Amino acid sequence: MTASTMTLPGSPHLAYRGPQLFIEDLAVADLARRFGTPLYVYSKASMLAALSAYQRALKGRDHLVCYAVKANSNLAVLQVFAQAGCGFDIVSSGELHRVLAAGGDAAKVVFSGIGKTRAEMRHALEAGVMCFNVESEAELELLSDVASGLGRTARVSLRVNPDVDAGTHPYISTGLKGNKFGIAHERALATYRRAAALPGLEVAGIDCHIGSQITDTTPYLDALDRVLDLVEAVEAAGVPVHHLDLGGGLGITYTDETPPSAETLVQQLLARIDARGHGHRKVLFEPGRSLVGNAGVLVSEVLYLKPGEQKNFCIVDAAMNDLARPAMYEAFMGIVPCVTRDDVPATHCDVVGPVCESGDWLGRDRDLAVASGDFVAVLSAGAYGMSMASNYNTRGRAAEVLVSGSQAWLIRERENPAELFAAERLIPQG
Numbered sequence: 001m002t003a004s005t006m007t008l009p010g011s012p013h014l015a016y017r018g019p020q021l022f023i024e025d026l027a028v029a030d031l032a033r034r035f036g037t038p039l040y041v042y043s044k045a046s047m048l049a050a051l052s053a054y055q056r057a058l059k060g061r062d063h064l065v066c067y068a069v070k071a072n073s074n075l076a077v078l079q080v081f082a083q084a085g086c087g088f089d090i091v092s093s094g095e096l097h098r099v100l101a102a103g104g105d106a107a108k109v110v111f112s113g114i115g116k117t118r119a120e121m122r123h124a125l126e127a128g129v130m131c132f133n134v135e136s137e138a139e140l141e142l143l144s145d146v147a148s149g150l151g152r153t154a155r156v157s158l159r160v161n162p163d164v165d166a167g168t169h170p171y172i173s174t175g176l177k178g179n180k181f182g183i184a185h186e187r188a189l190a191t192y193r194r195a196a197a198l199p200g201l202e203v204a205g206i207d208c209h210i211g212s213q214i215t216d217t218t219p220y221l222d223a224l225d226r227v228l229d230l231v232e233a234v235e236a237a238g239v240p241v242h243h244l245d246l247g248g249g250l251g252i253t254y255t256d257e258t259p260p261s262a263e264t265l266v267q268q269l270l271a272r273i274d275a276r277g278h279g280h281r282k283v284l285f286e287p288g289r290s291l292v293g294n295a296g297v298l299v300s301e302v303l304y305l306k307p308g309e310q311k312n313f314c315i316v317d318a319a320m321n322d323l324a325r326p327a328m329y330e331a332f333m334g335i336v337p338c339v340t341r342d343d344v345p346a347t348h349c350d351v352v353g354p355v356c357e358s359g360d361w362l363g364r365d366r367d368l369a370v371a372s373g374d375f376v377a378v379l380s381a382g383a384y385g386m387s388m389a390s391n392y393n394t395r396g397r398a399a400e401v402l403v404s405g406s407q408a409w410l411i412r413e414r415e416n417p418a419e420l421f422a423a424e425r426l427i428p429q430g
């Protein structure tokens, strides 16, 4: 396979032109030299194309796509989505601050998460979020209390746990009985009755989110059926349910996965909604990974090639603190050279970072023709990459760049060491 015919998973905005890897109209290696490494680079066109797949399928229908902020919460990323008409799915007060700072509209925000604090509820109520996705009966009581105290009404959806297996990694599966998420299906009706009776609440909808990196439509359709059964039971009990929030979770291609397109998924879900006589309802989605995952790469410099008896290592300057997915979920992520070369042989190696943990690897058993000083790109790194980055080993977090056509903007500066401990204090001497 020569570089120019090599197909890369995911984004059509990432491709080789001759030996050079390009993101939109810029060579990734040039960006690495200009901004330094490790460096996250995102394609704006790729993000907008992913969003428009949802929007096309939802055209003509009362709907809202709420980008799940936790997938990539950079302000400029949020700004791009806000300008494209997106709402947002948040899981903390911190994310609400980000959405507002990026120009997002609180009236298009849904607030998810099992552990909302009183202070977070107050913040969201004062900002005027569209809806709280409530995950337990205790949360319902507290939210009513907080809202009443402010003289406001909180619009709520109950996140129900449909007990379907999304067929994904256990850490990112959320719709099974043993998960900490959502209200058990058999408790849902009673909880809706309680919600309708509480003074500070107004029932707005129903919500479910069954997991992440889902590559098949079947679990979605199963969950939808369970949700619609509940809606019918809840309305029969006299509590109107206006919107259906079907969550996020659509997978992307990291290697050979073949998830349905967003259009296919949405079309199938809408067809089922219509067939069951619920076509009048507003429909919400909360995609994260599928909007940004394939839009980004993590660029890293090869520091050393270290041959070993059992394994060869390609030591790069990005590590598990920059990109946790391989260490955390044993996730496979493609790794390619930013400039292909045929003057060095490919070595079979593990691609690892400098962090002092054996779990610090980005890729195992790869064949890479690279030399020290070359740049490599970790593919499909736009989601749950930078947003999960840490400062472990007192490593400053990477810089981030957004590309549109032949323009590149620095959207987050590289952290420097002094910033990392600026909030820490020495104790008095003696």
Ligand SMILES: *Cc1c(COP(=O)(O)O)cnc(C)c1O
Pocket (backbone or CB within 6 Å): 068, 070, 071, 089, 091, 112, 113, 209, 211, 212, 213, 247, 248, 249, 250, 286, 287, 288, 289, 290, 383
């Ligand atoms: C994480 C999350 C999402 C987004 O999931 P993706 O797999 O990134 O699409 C949506 N809704 C909720 C409640 C979440 O926790």
